[in-house]
Amino acid sequence: MAVTIKTVQEVEKMRTAGRYLGEVLEELVASVKPGMTTKDLDILGEKLIRKHGCIPSFLHYNGYPASICISVNEEVVHGIPSRKRILQEGDLVSFDAGLIWQGYHSDACRSTLVGDGPEELKLLIRRTEDSFFDGIAKAVAGNHLYDISNAIADSIEPYGYGIVEDLVGHGIGRHLHEEPEVPNFRQRSRGIRLRKNMTLAVEPMIAMGTHKVITLDDDWTVVTADGKPAAHYENTILITDGEPEILSLPGGRRE
Numbered sequence: 001m002a003v004t005i006k007t008v009q010e011v012e013k014m015r016t017a018g019r020y021l022g023e024v025l026e027e028l029v030a031s032v033k034p035g036m037t038t039k040d041l042d043i044l045g046e047k048l049i050r051k052h053g054c055i056p057s058f059l060h061y062n063g064y065p066a067s068i069c070i071s072v073n074e075e076v077v078h079g080i081p082s083r084k085r086i087l088q089e090g091d092l093v094s095f096d097a098g099l100i101w102q103g104y105h106s107d108a109c110r111s112t113l114v115g116d117g118p119e120e121l122k123l124l125i126r127r128t129e130d131s132f133f134d135g136i137a138k139a140v141a142g143n144h145l146y147d148i149s150n151a152i153a154d155s156i157e158p159y160g161y162g163i164v165e166d167l168v169g170h171g172i173g174r175h176l177h178e179e180p181e182v183p184n185f186r187q188r189s190r191g192i193r194l195r196k197n198m199t200l201a202v203e204p205m206i207a208m209g210t211h212k213v214i215t216l217d218d219d220w221t222v223v224t225a226d227g228k229p230a231a232h233y234e235n236t237i238l239i240t241d242g243e244p245e246i247l248s249l250p251g252g253r254r255e
């Protein structure tokens, strides 16, 4: 399937999907407290998604058994919510969620600390977020796809963090995963040309130590190979002739 350019009507649906998803994630971040289980948060997230009349897109996707991916500390992505996983003060938790509104997807992720925690984790989270914004500063029609990737790499490399390479961002729209792939690490070419009304999920996954990851025996949970923590930040964005529009924020479009 080729890269799709969305119509004005499609963009409007993706704006609505994104706004709802931004609200869901904001509420999850505000709700997380020590003593909660990751299952509690999955139940809350699914309830919030359905409250908006949306469908949780991760549920049953390739057999995934929950609505939200909740990854803690050394878990990078695709952590499966569990009644046995009790969150503790200082844990770094990532909420990755997707939903469908009138046939159109939005996908986004937030990382946060449970309660208060070490400065080095706060920095890892902030720098991961910053790398997303540095990356999308290049996401303008006429620029090229890997300008985003190289800007994320430029943003992260000075800190010596590991940039996960095994998982990447992606096009999004009628499907959760569309072409093109959006790597977060350095590329030797500039890639395809970005065009107005392309929609992308840009999602740097940044580890405190090695960039190498492994998948646990549950066939889902991706953890860092050295057991050090990782952060993840993602939004669904719209390419325009000027600054990209971040679709997956509460309150919708930011001017």
Ligand code: MF3
Binding pocket: 057, 058, 059, 061, 062, 064, 069, 078, 096, 097, 098, 107, 201, 203
């Ligand atoms: N959020 C992931 C992504 O960005 C998808 C989660 S896979 C699922 O591609 F199976 F958990 F849904």
Ligand code: CO
Binding pocket: 107, 108, 169, 170, 201, 203, 234
């Ligand atoms: Co994604």
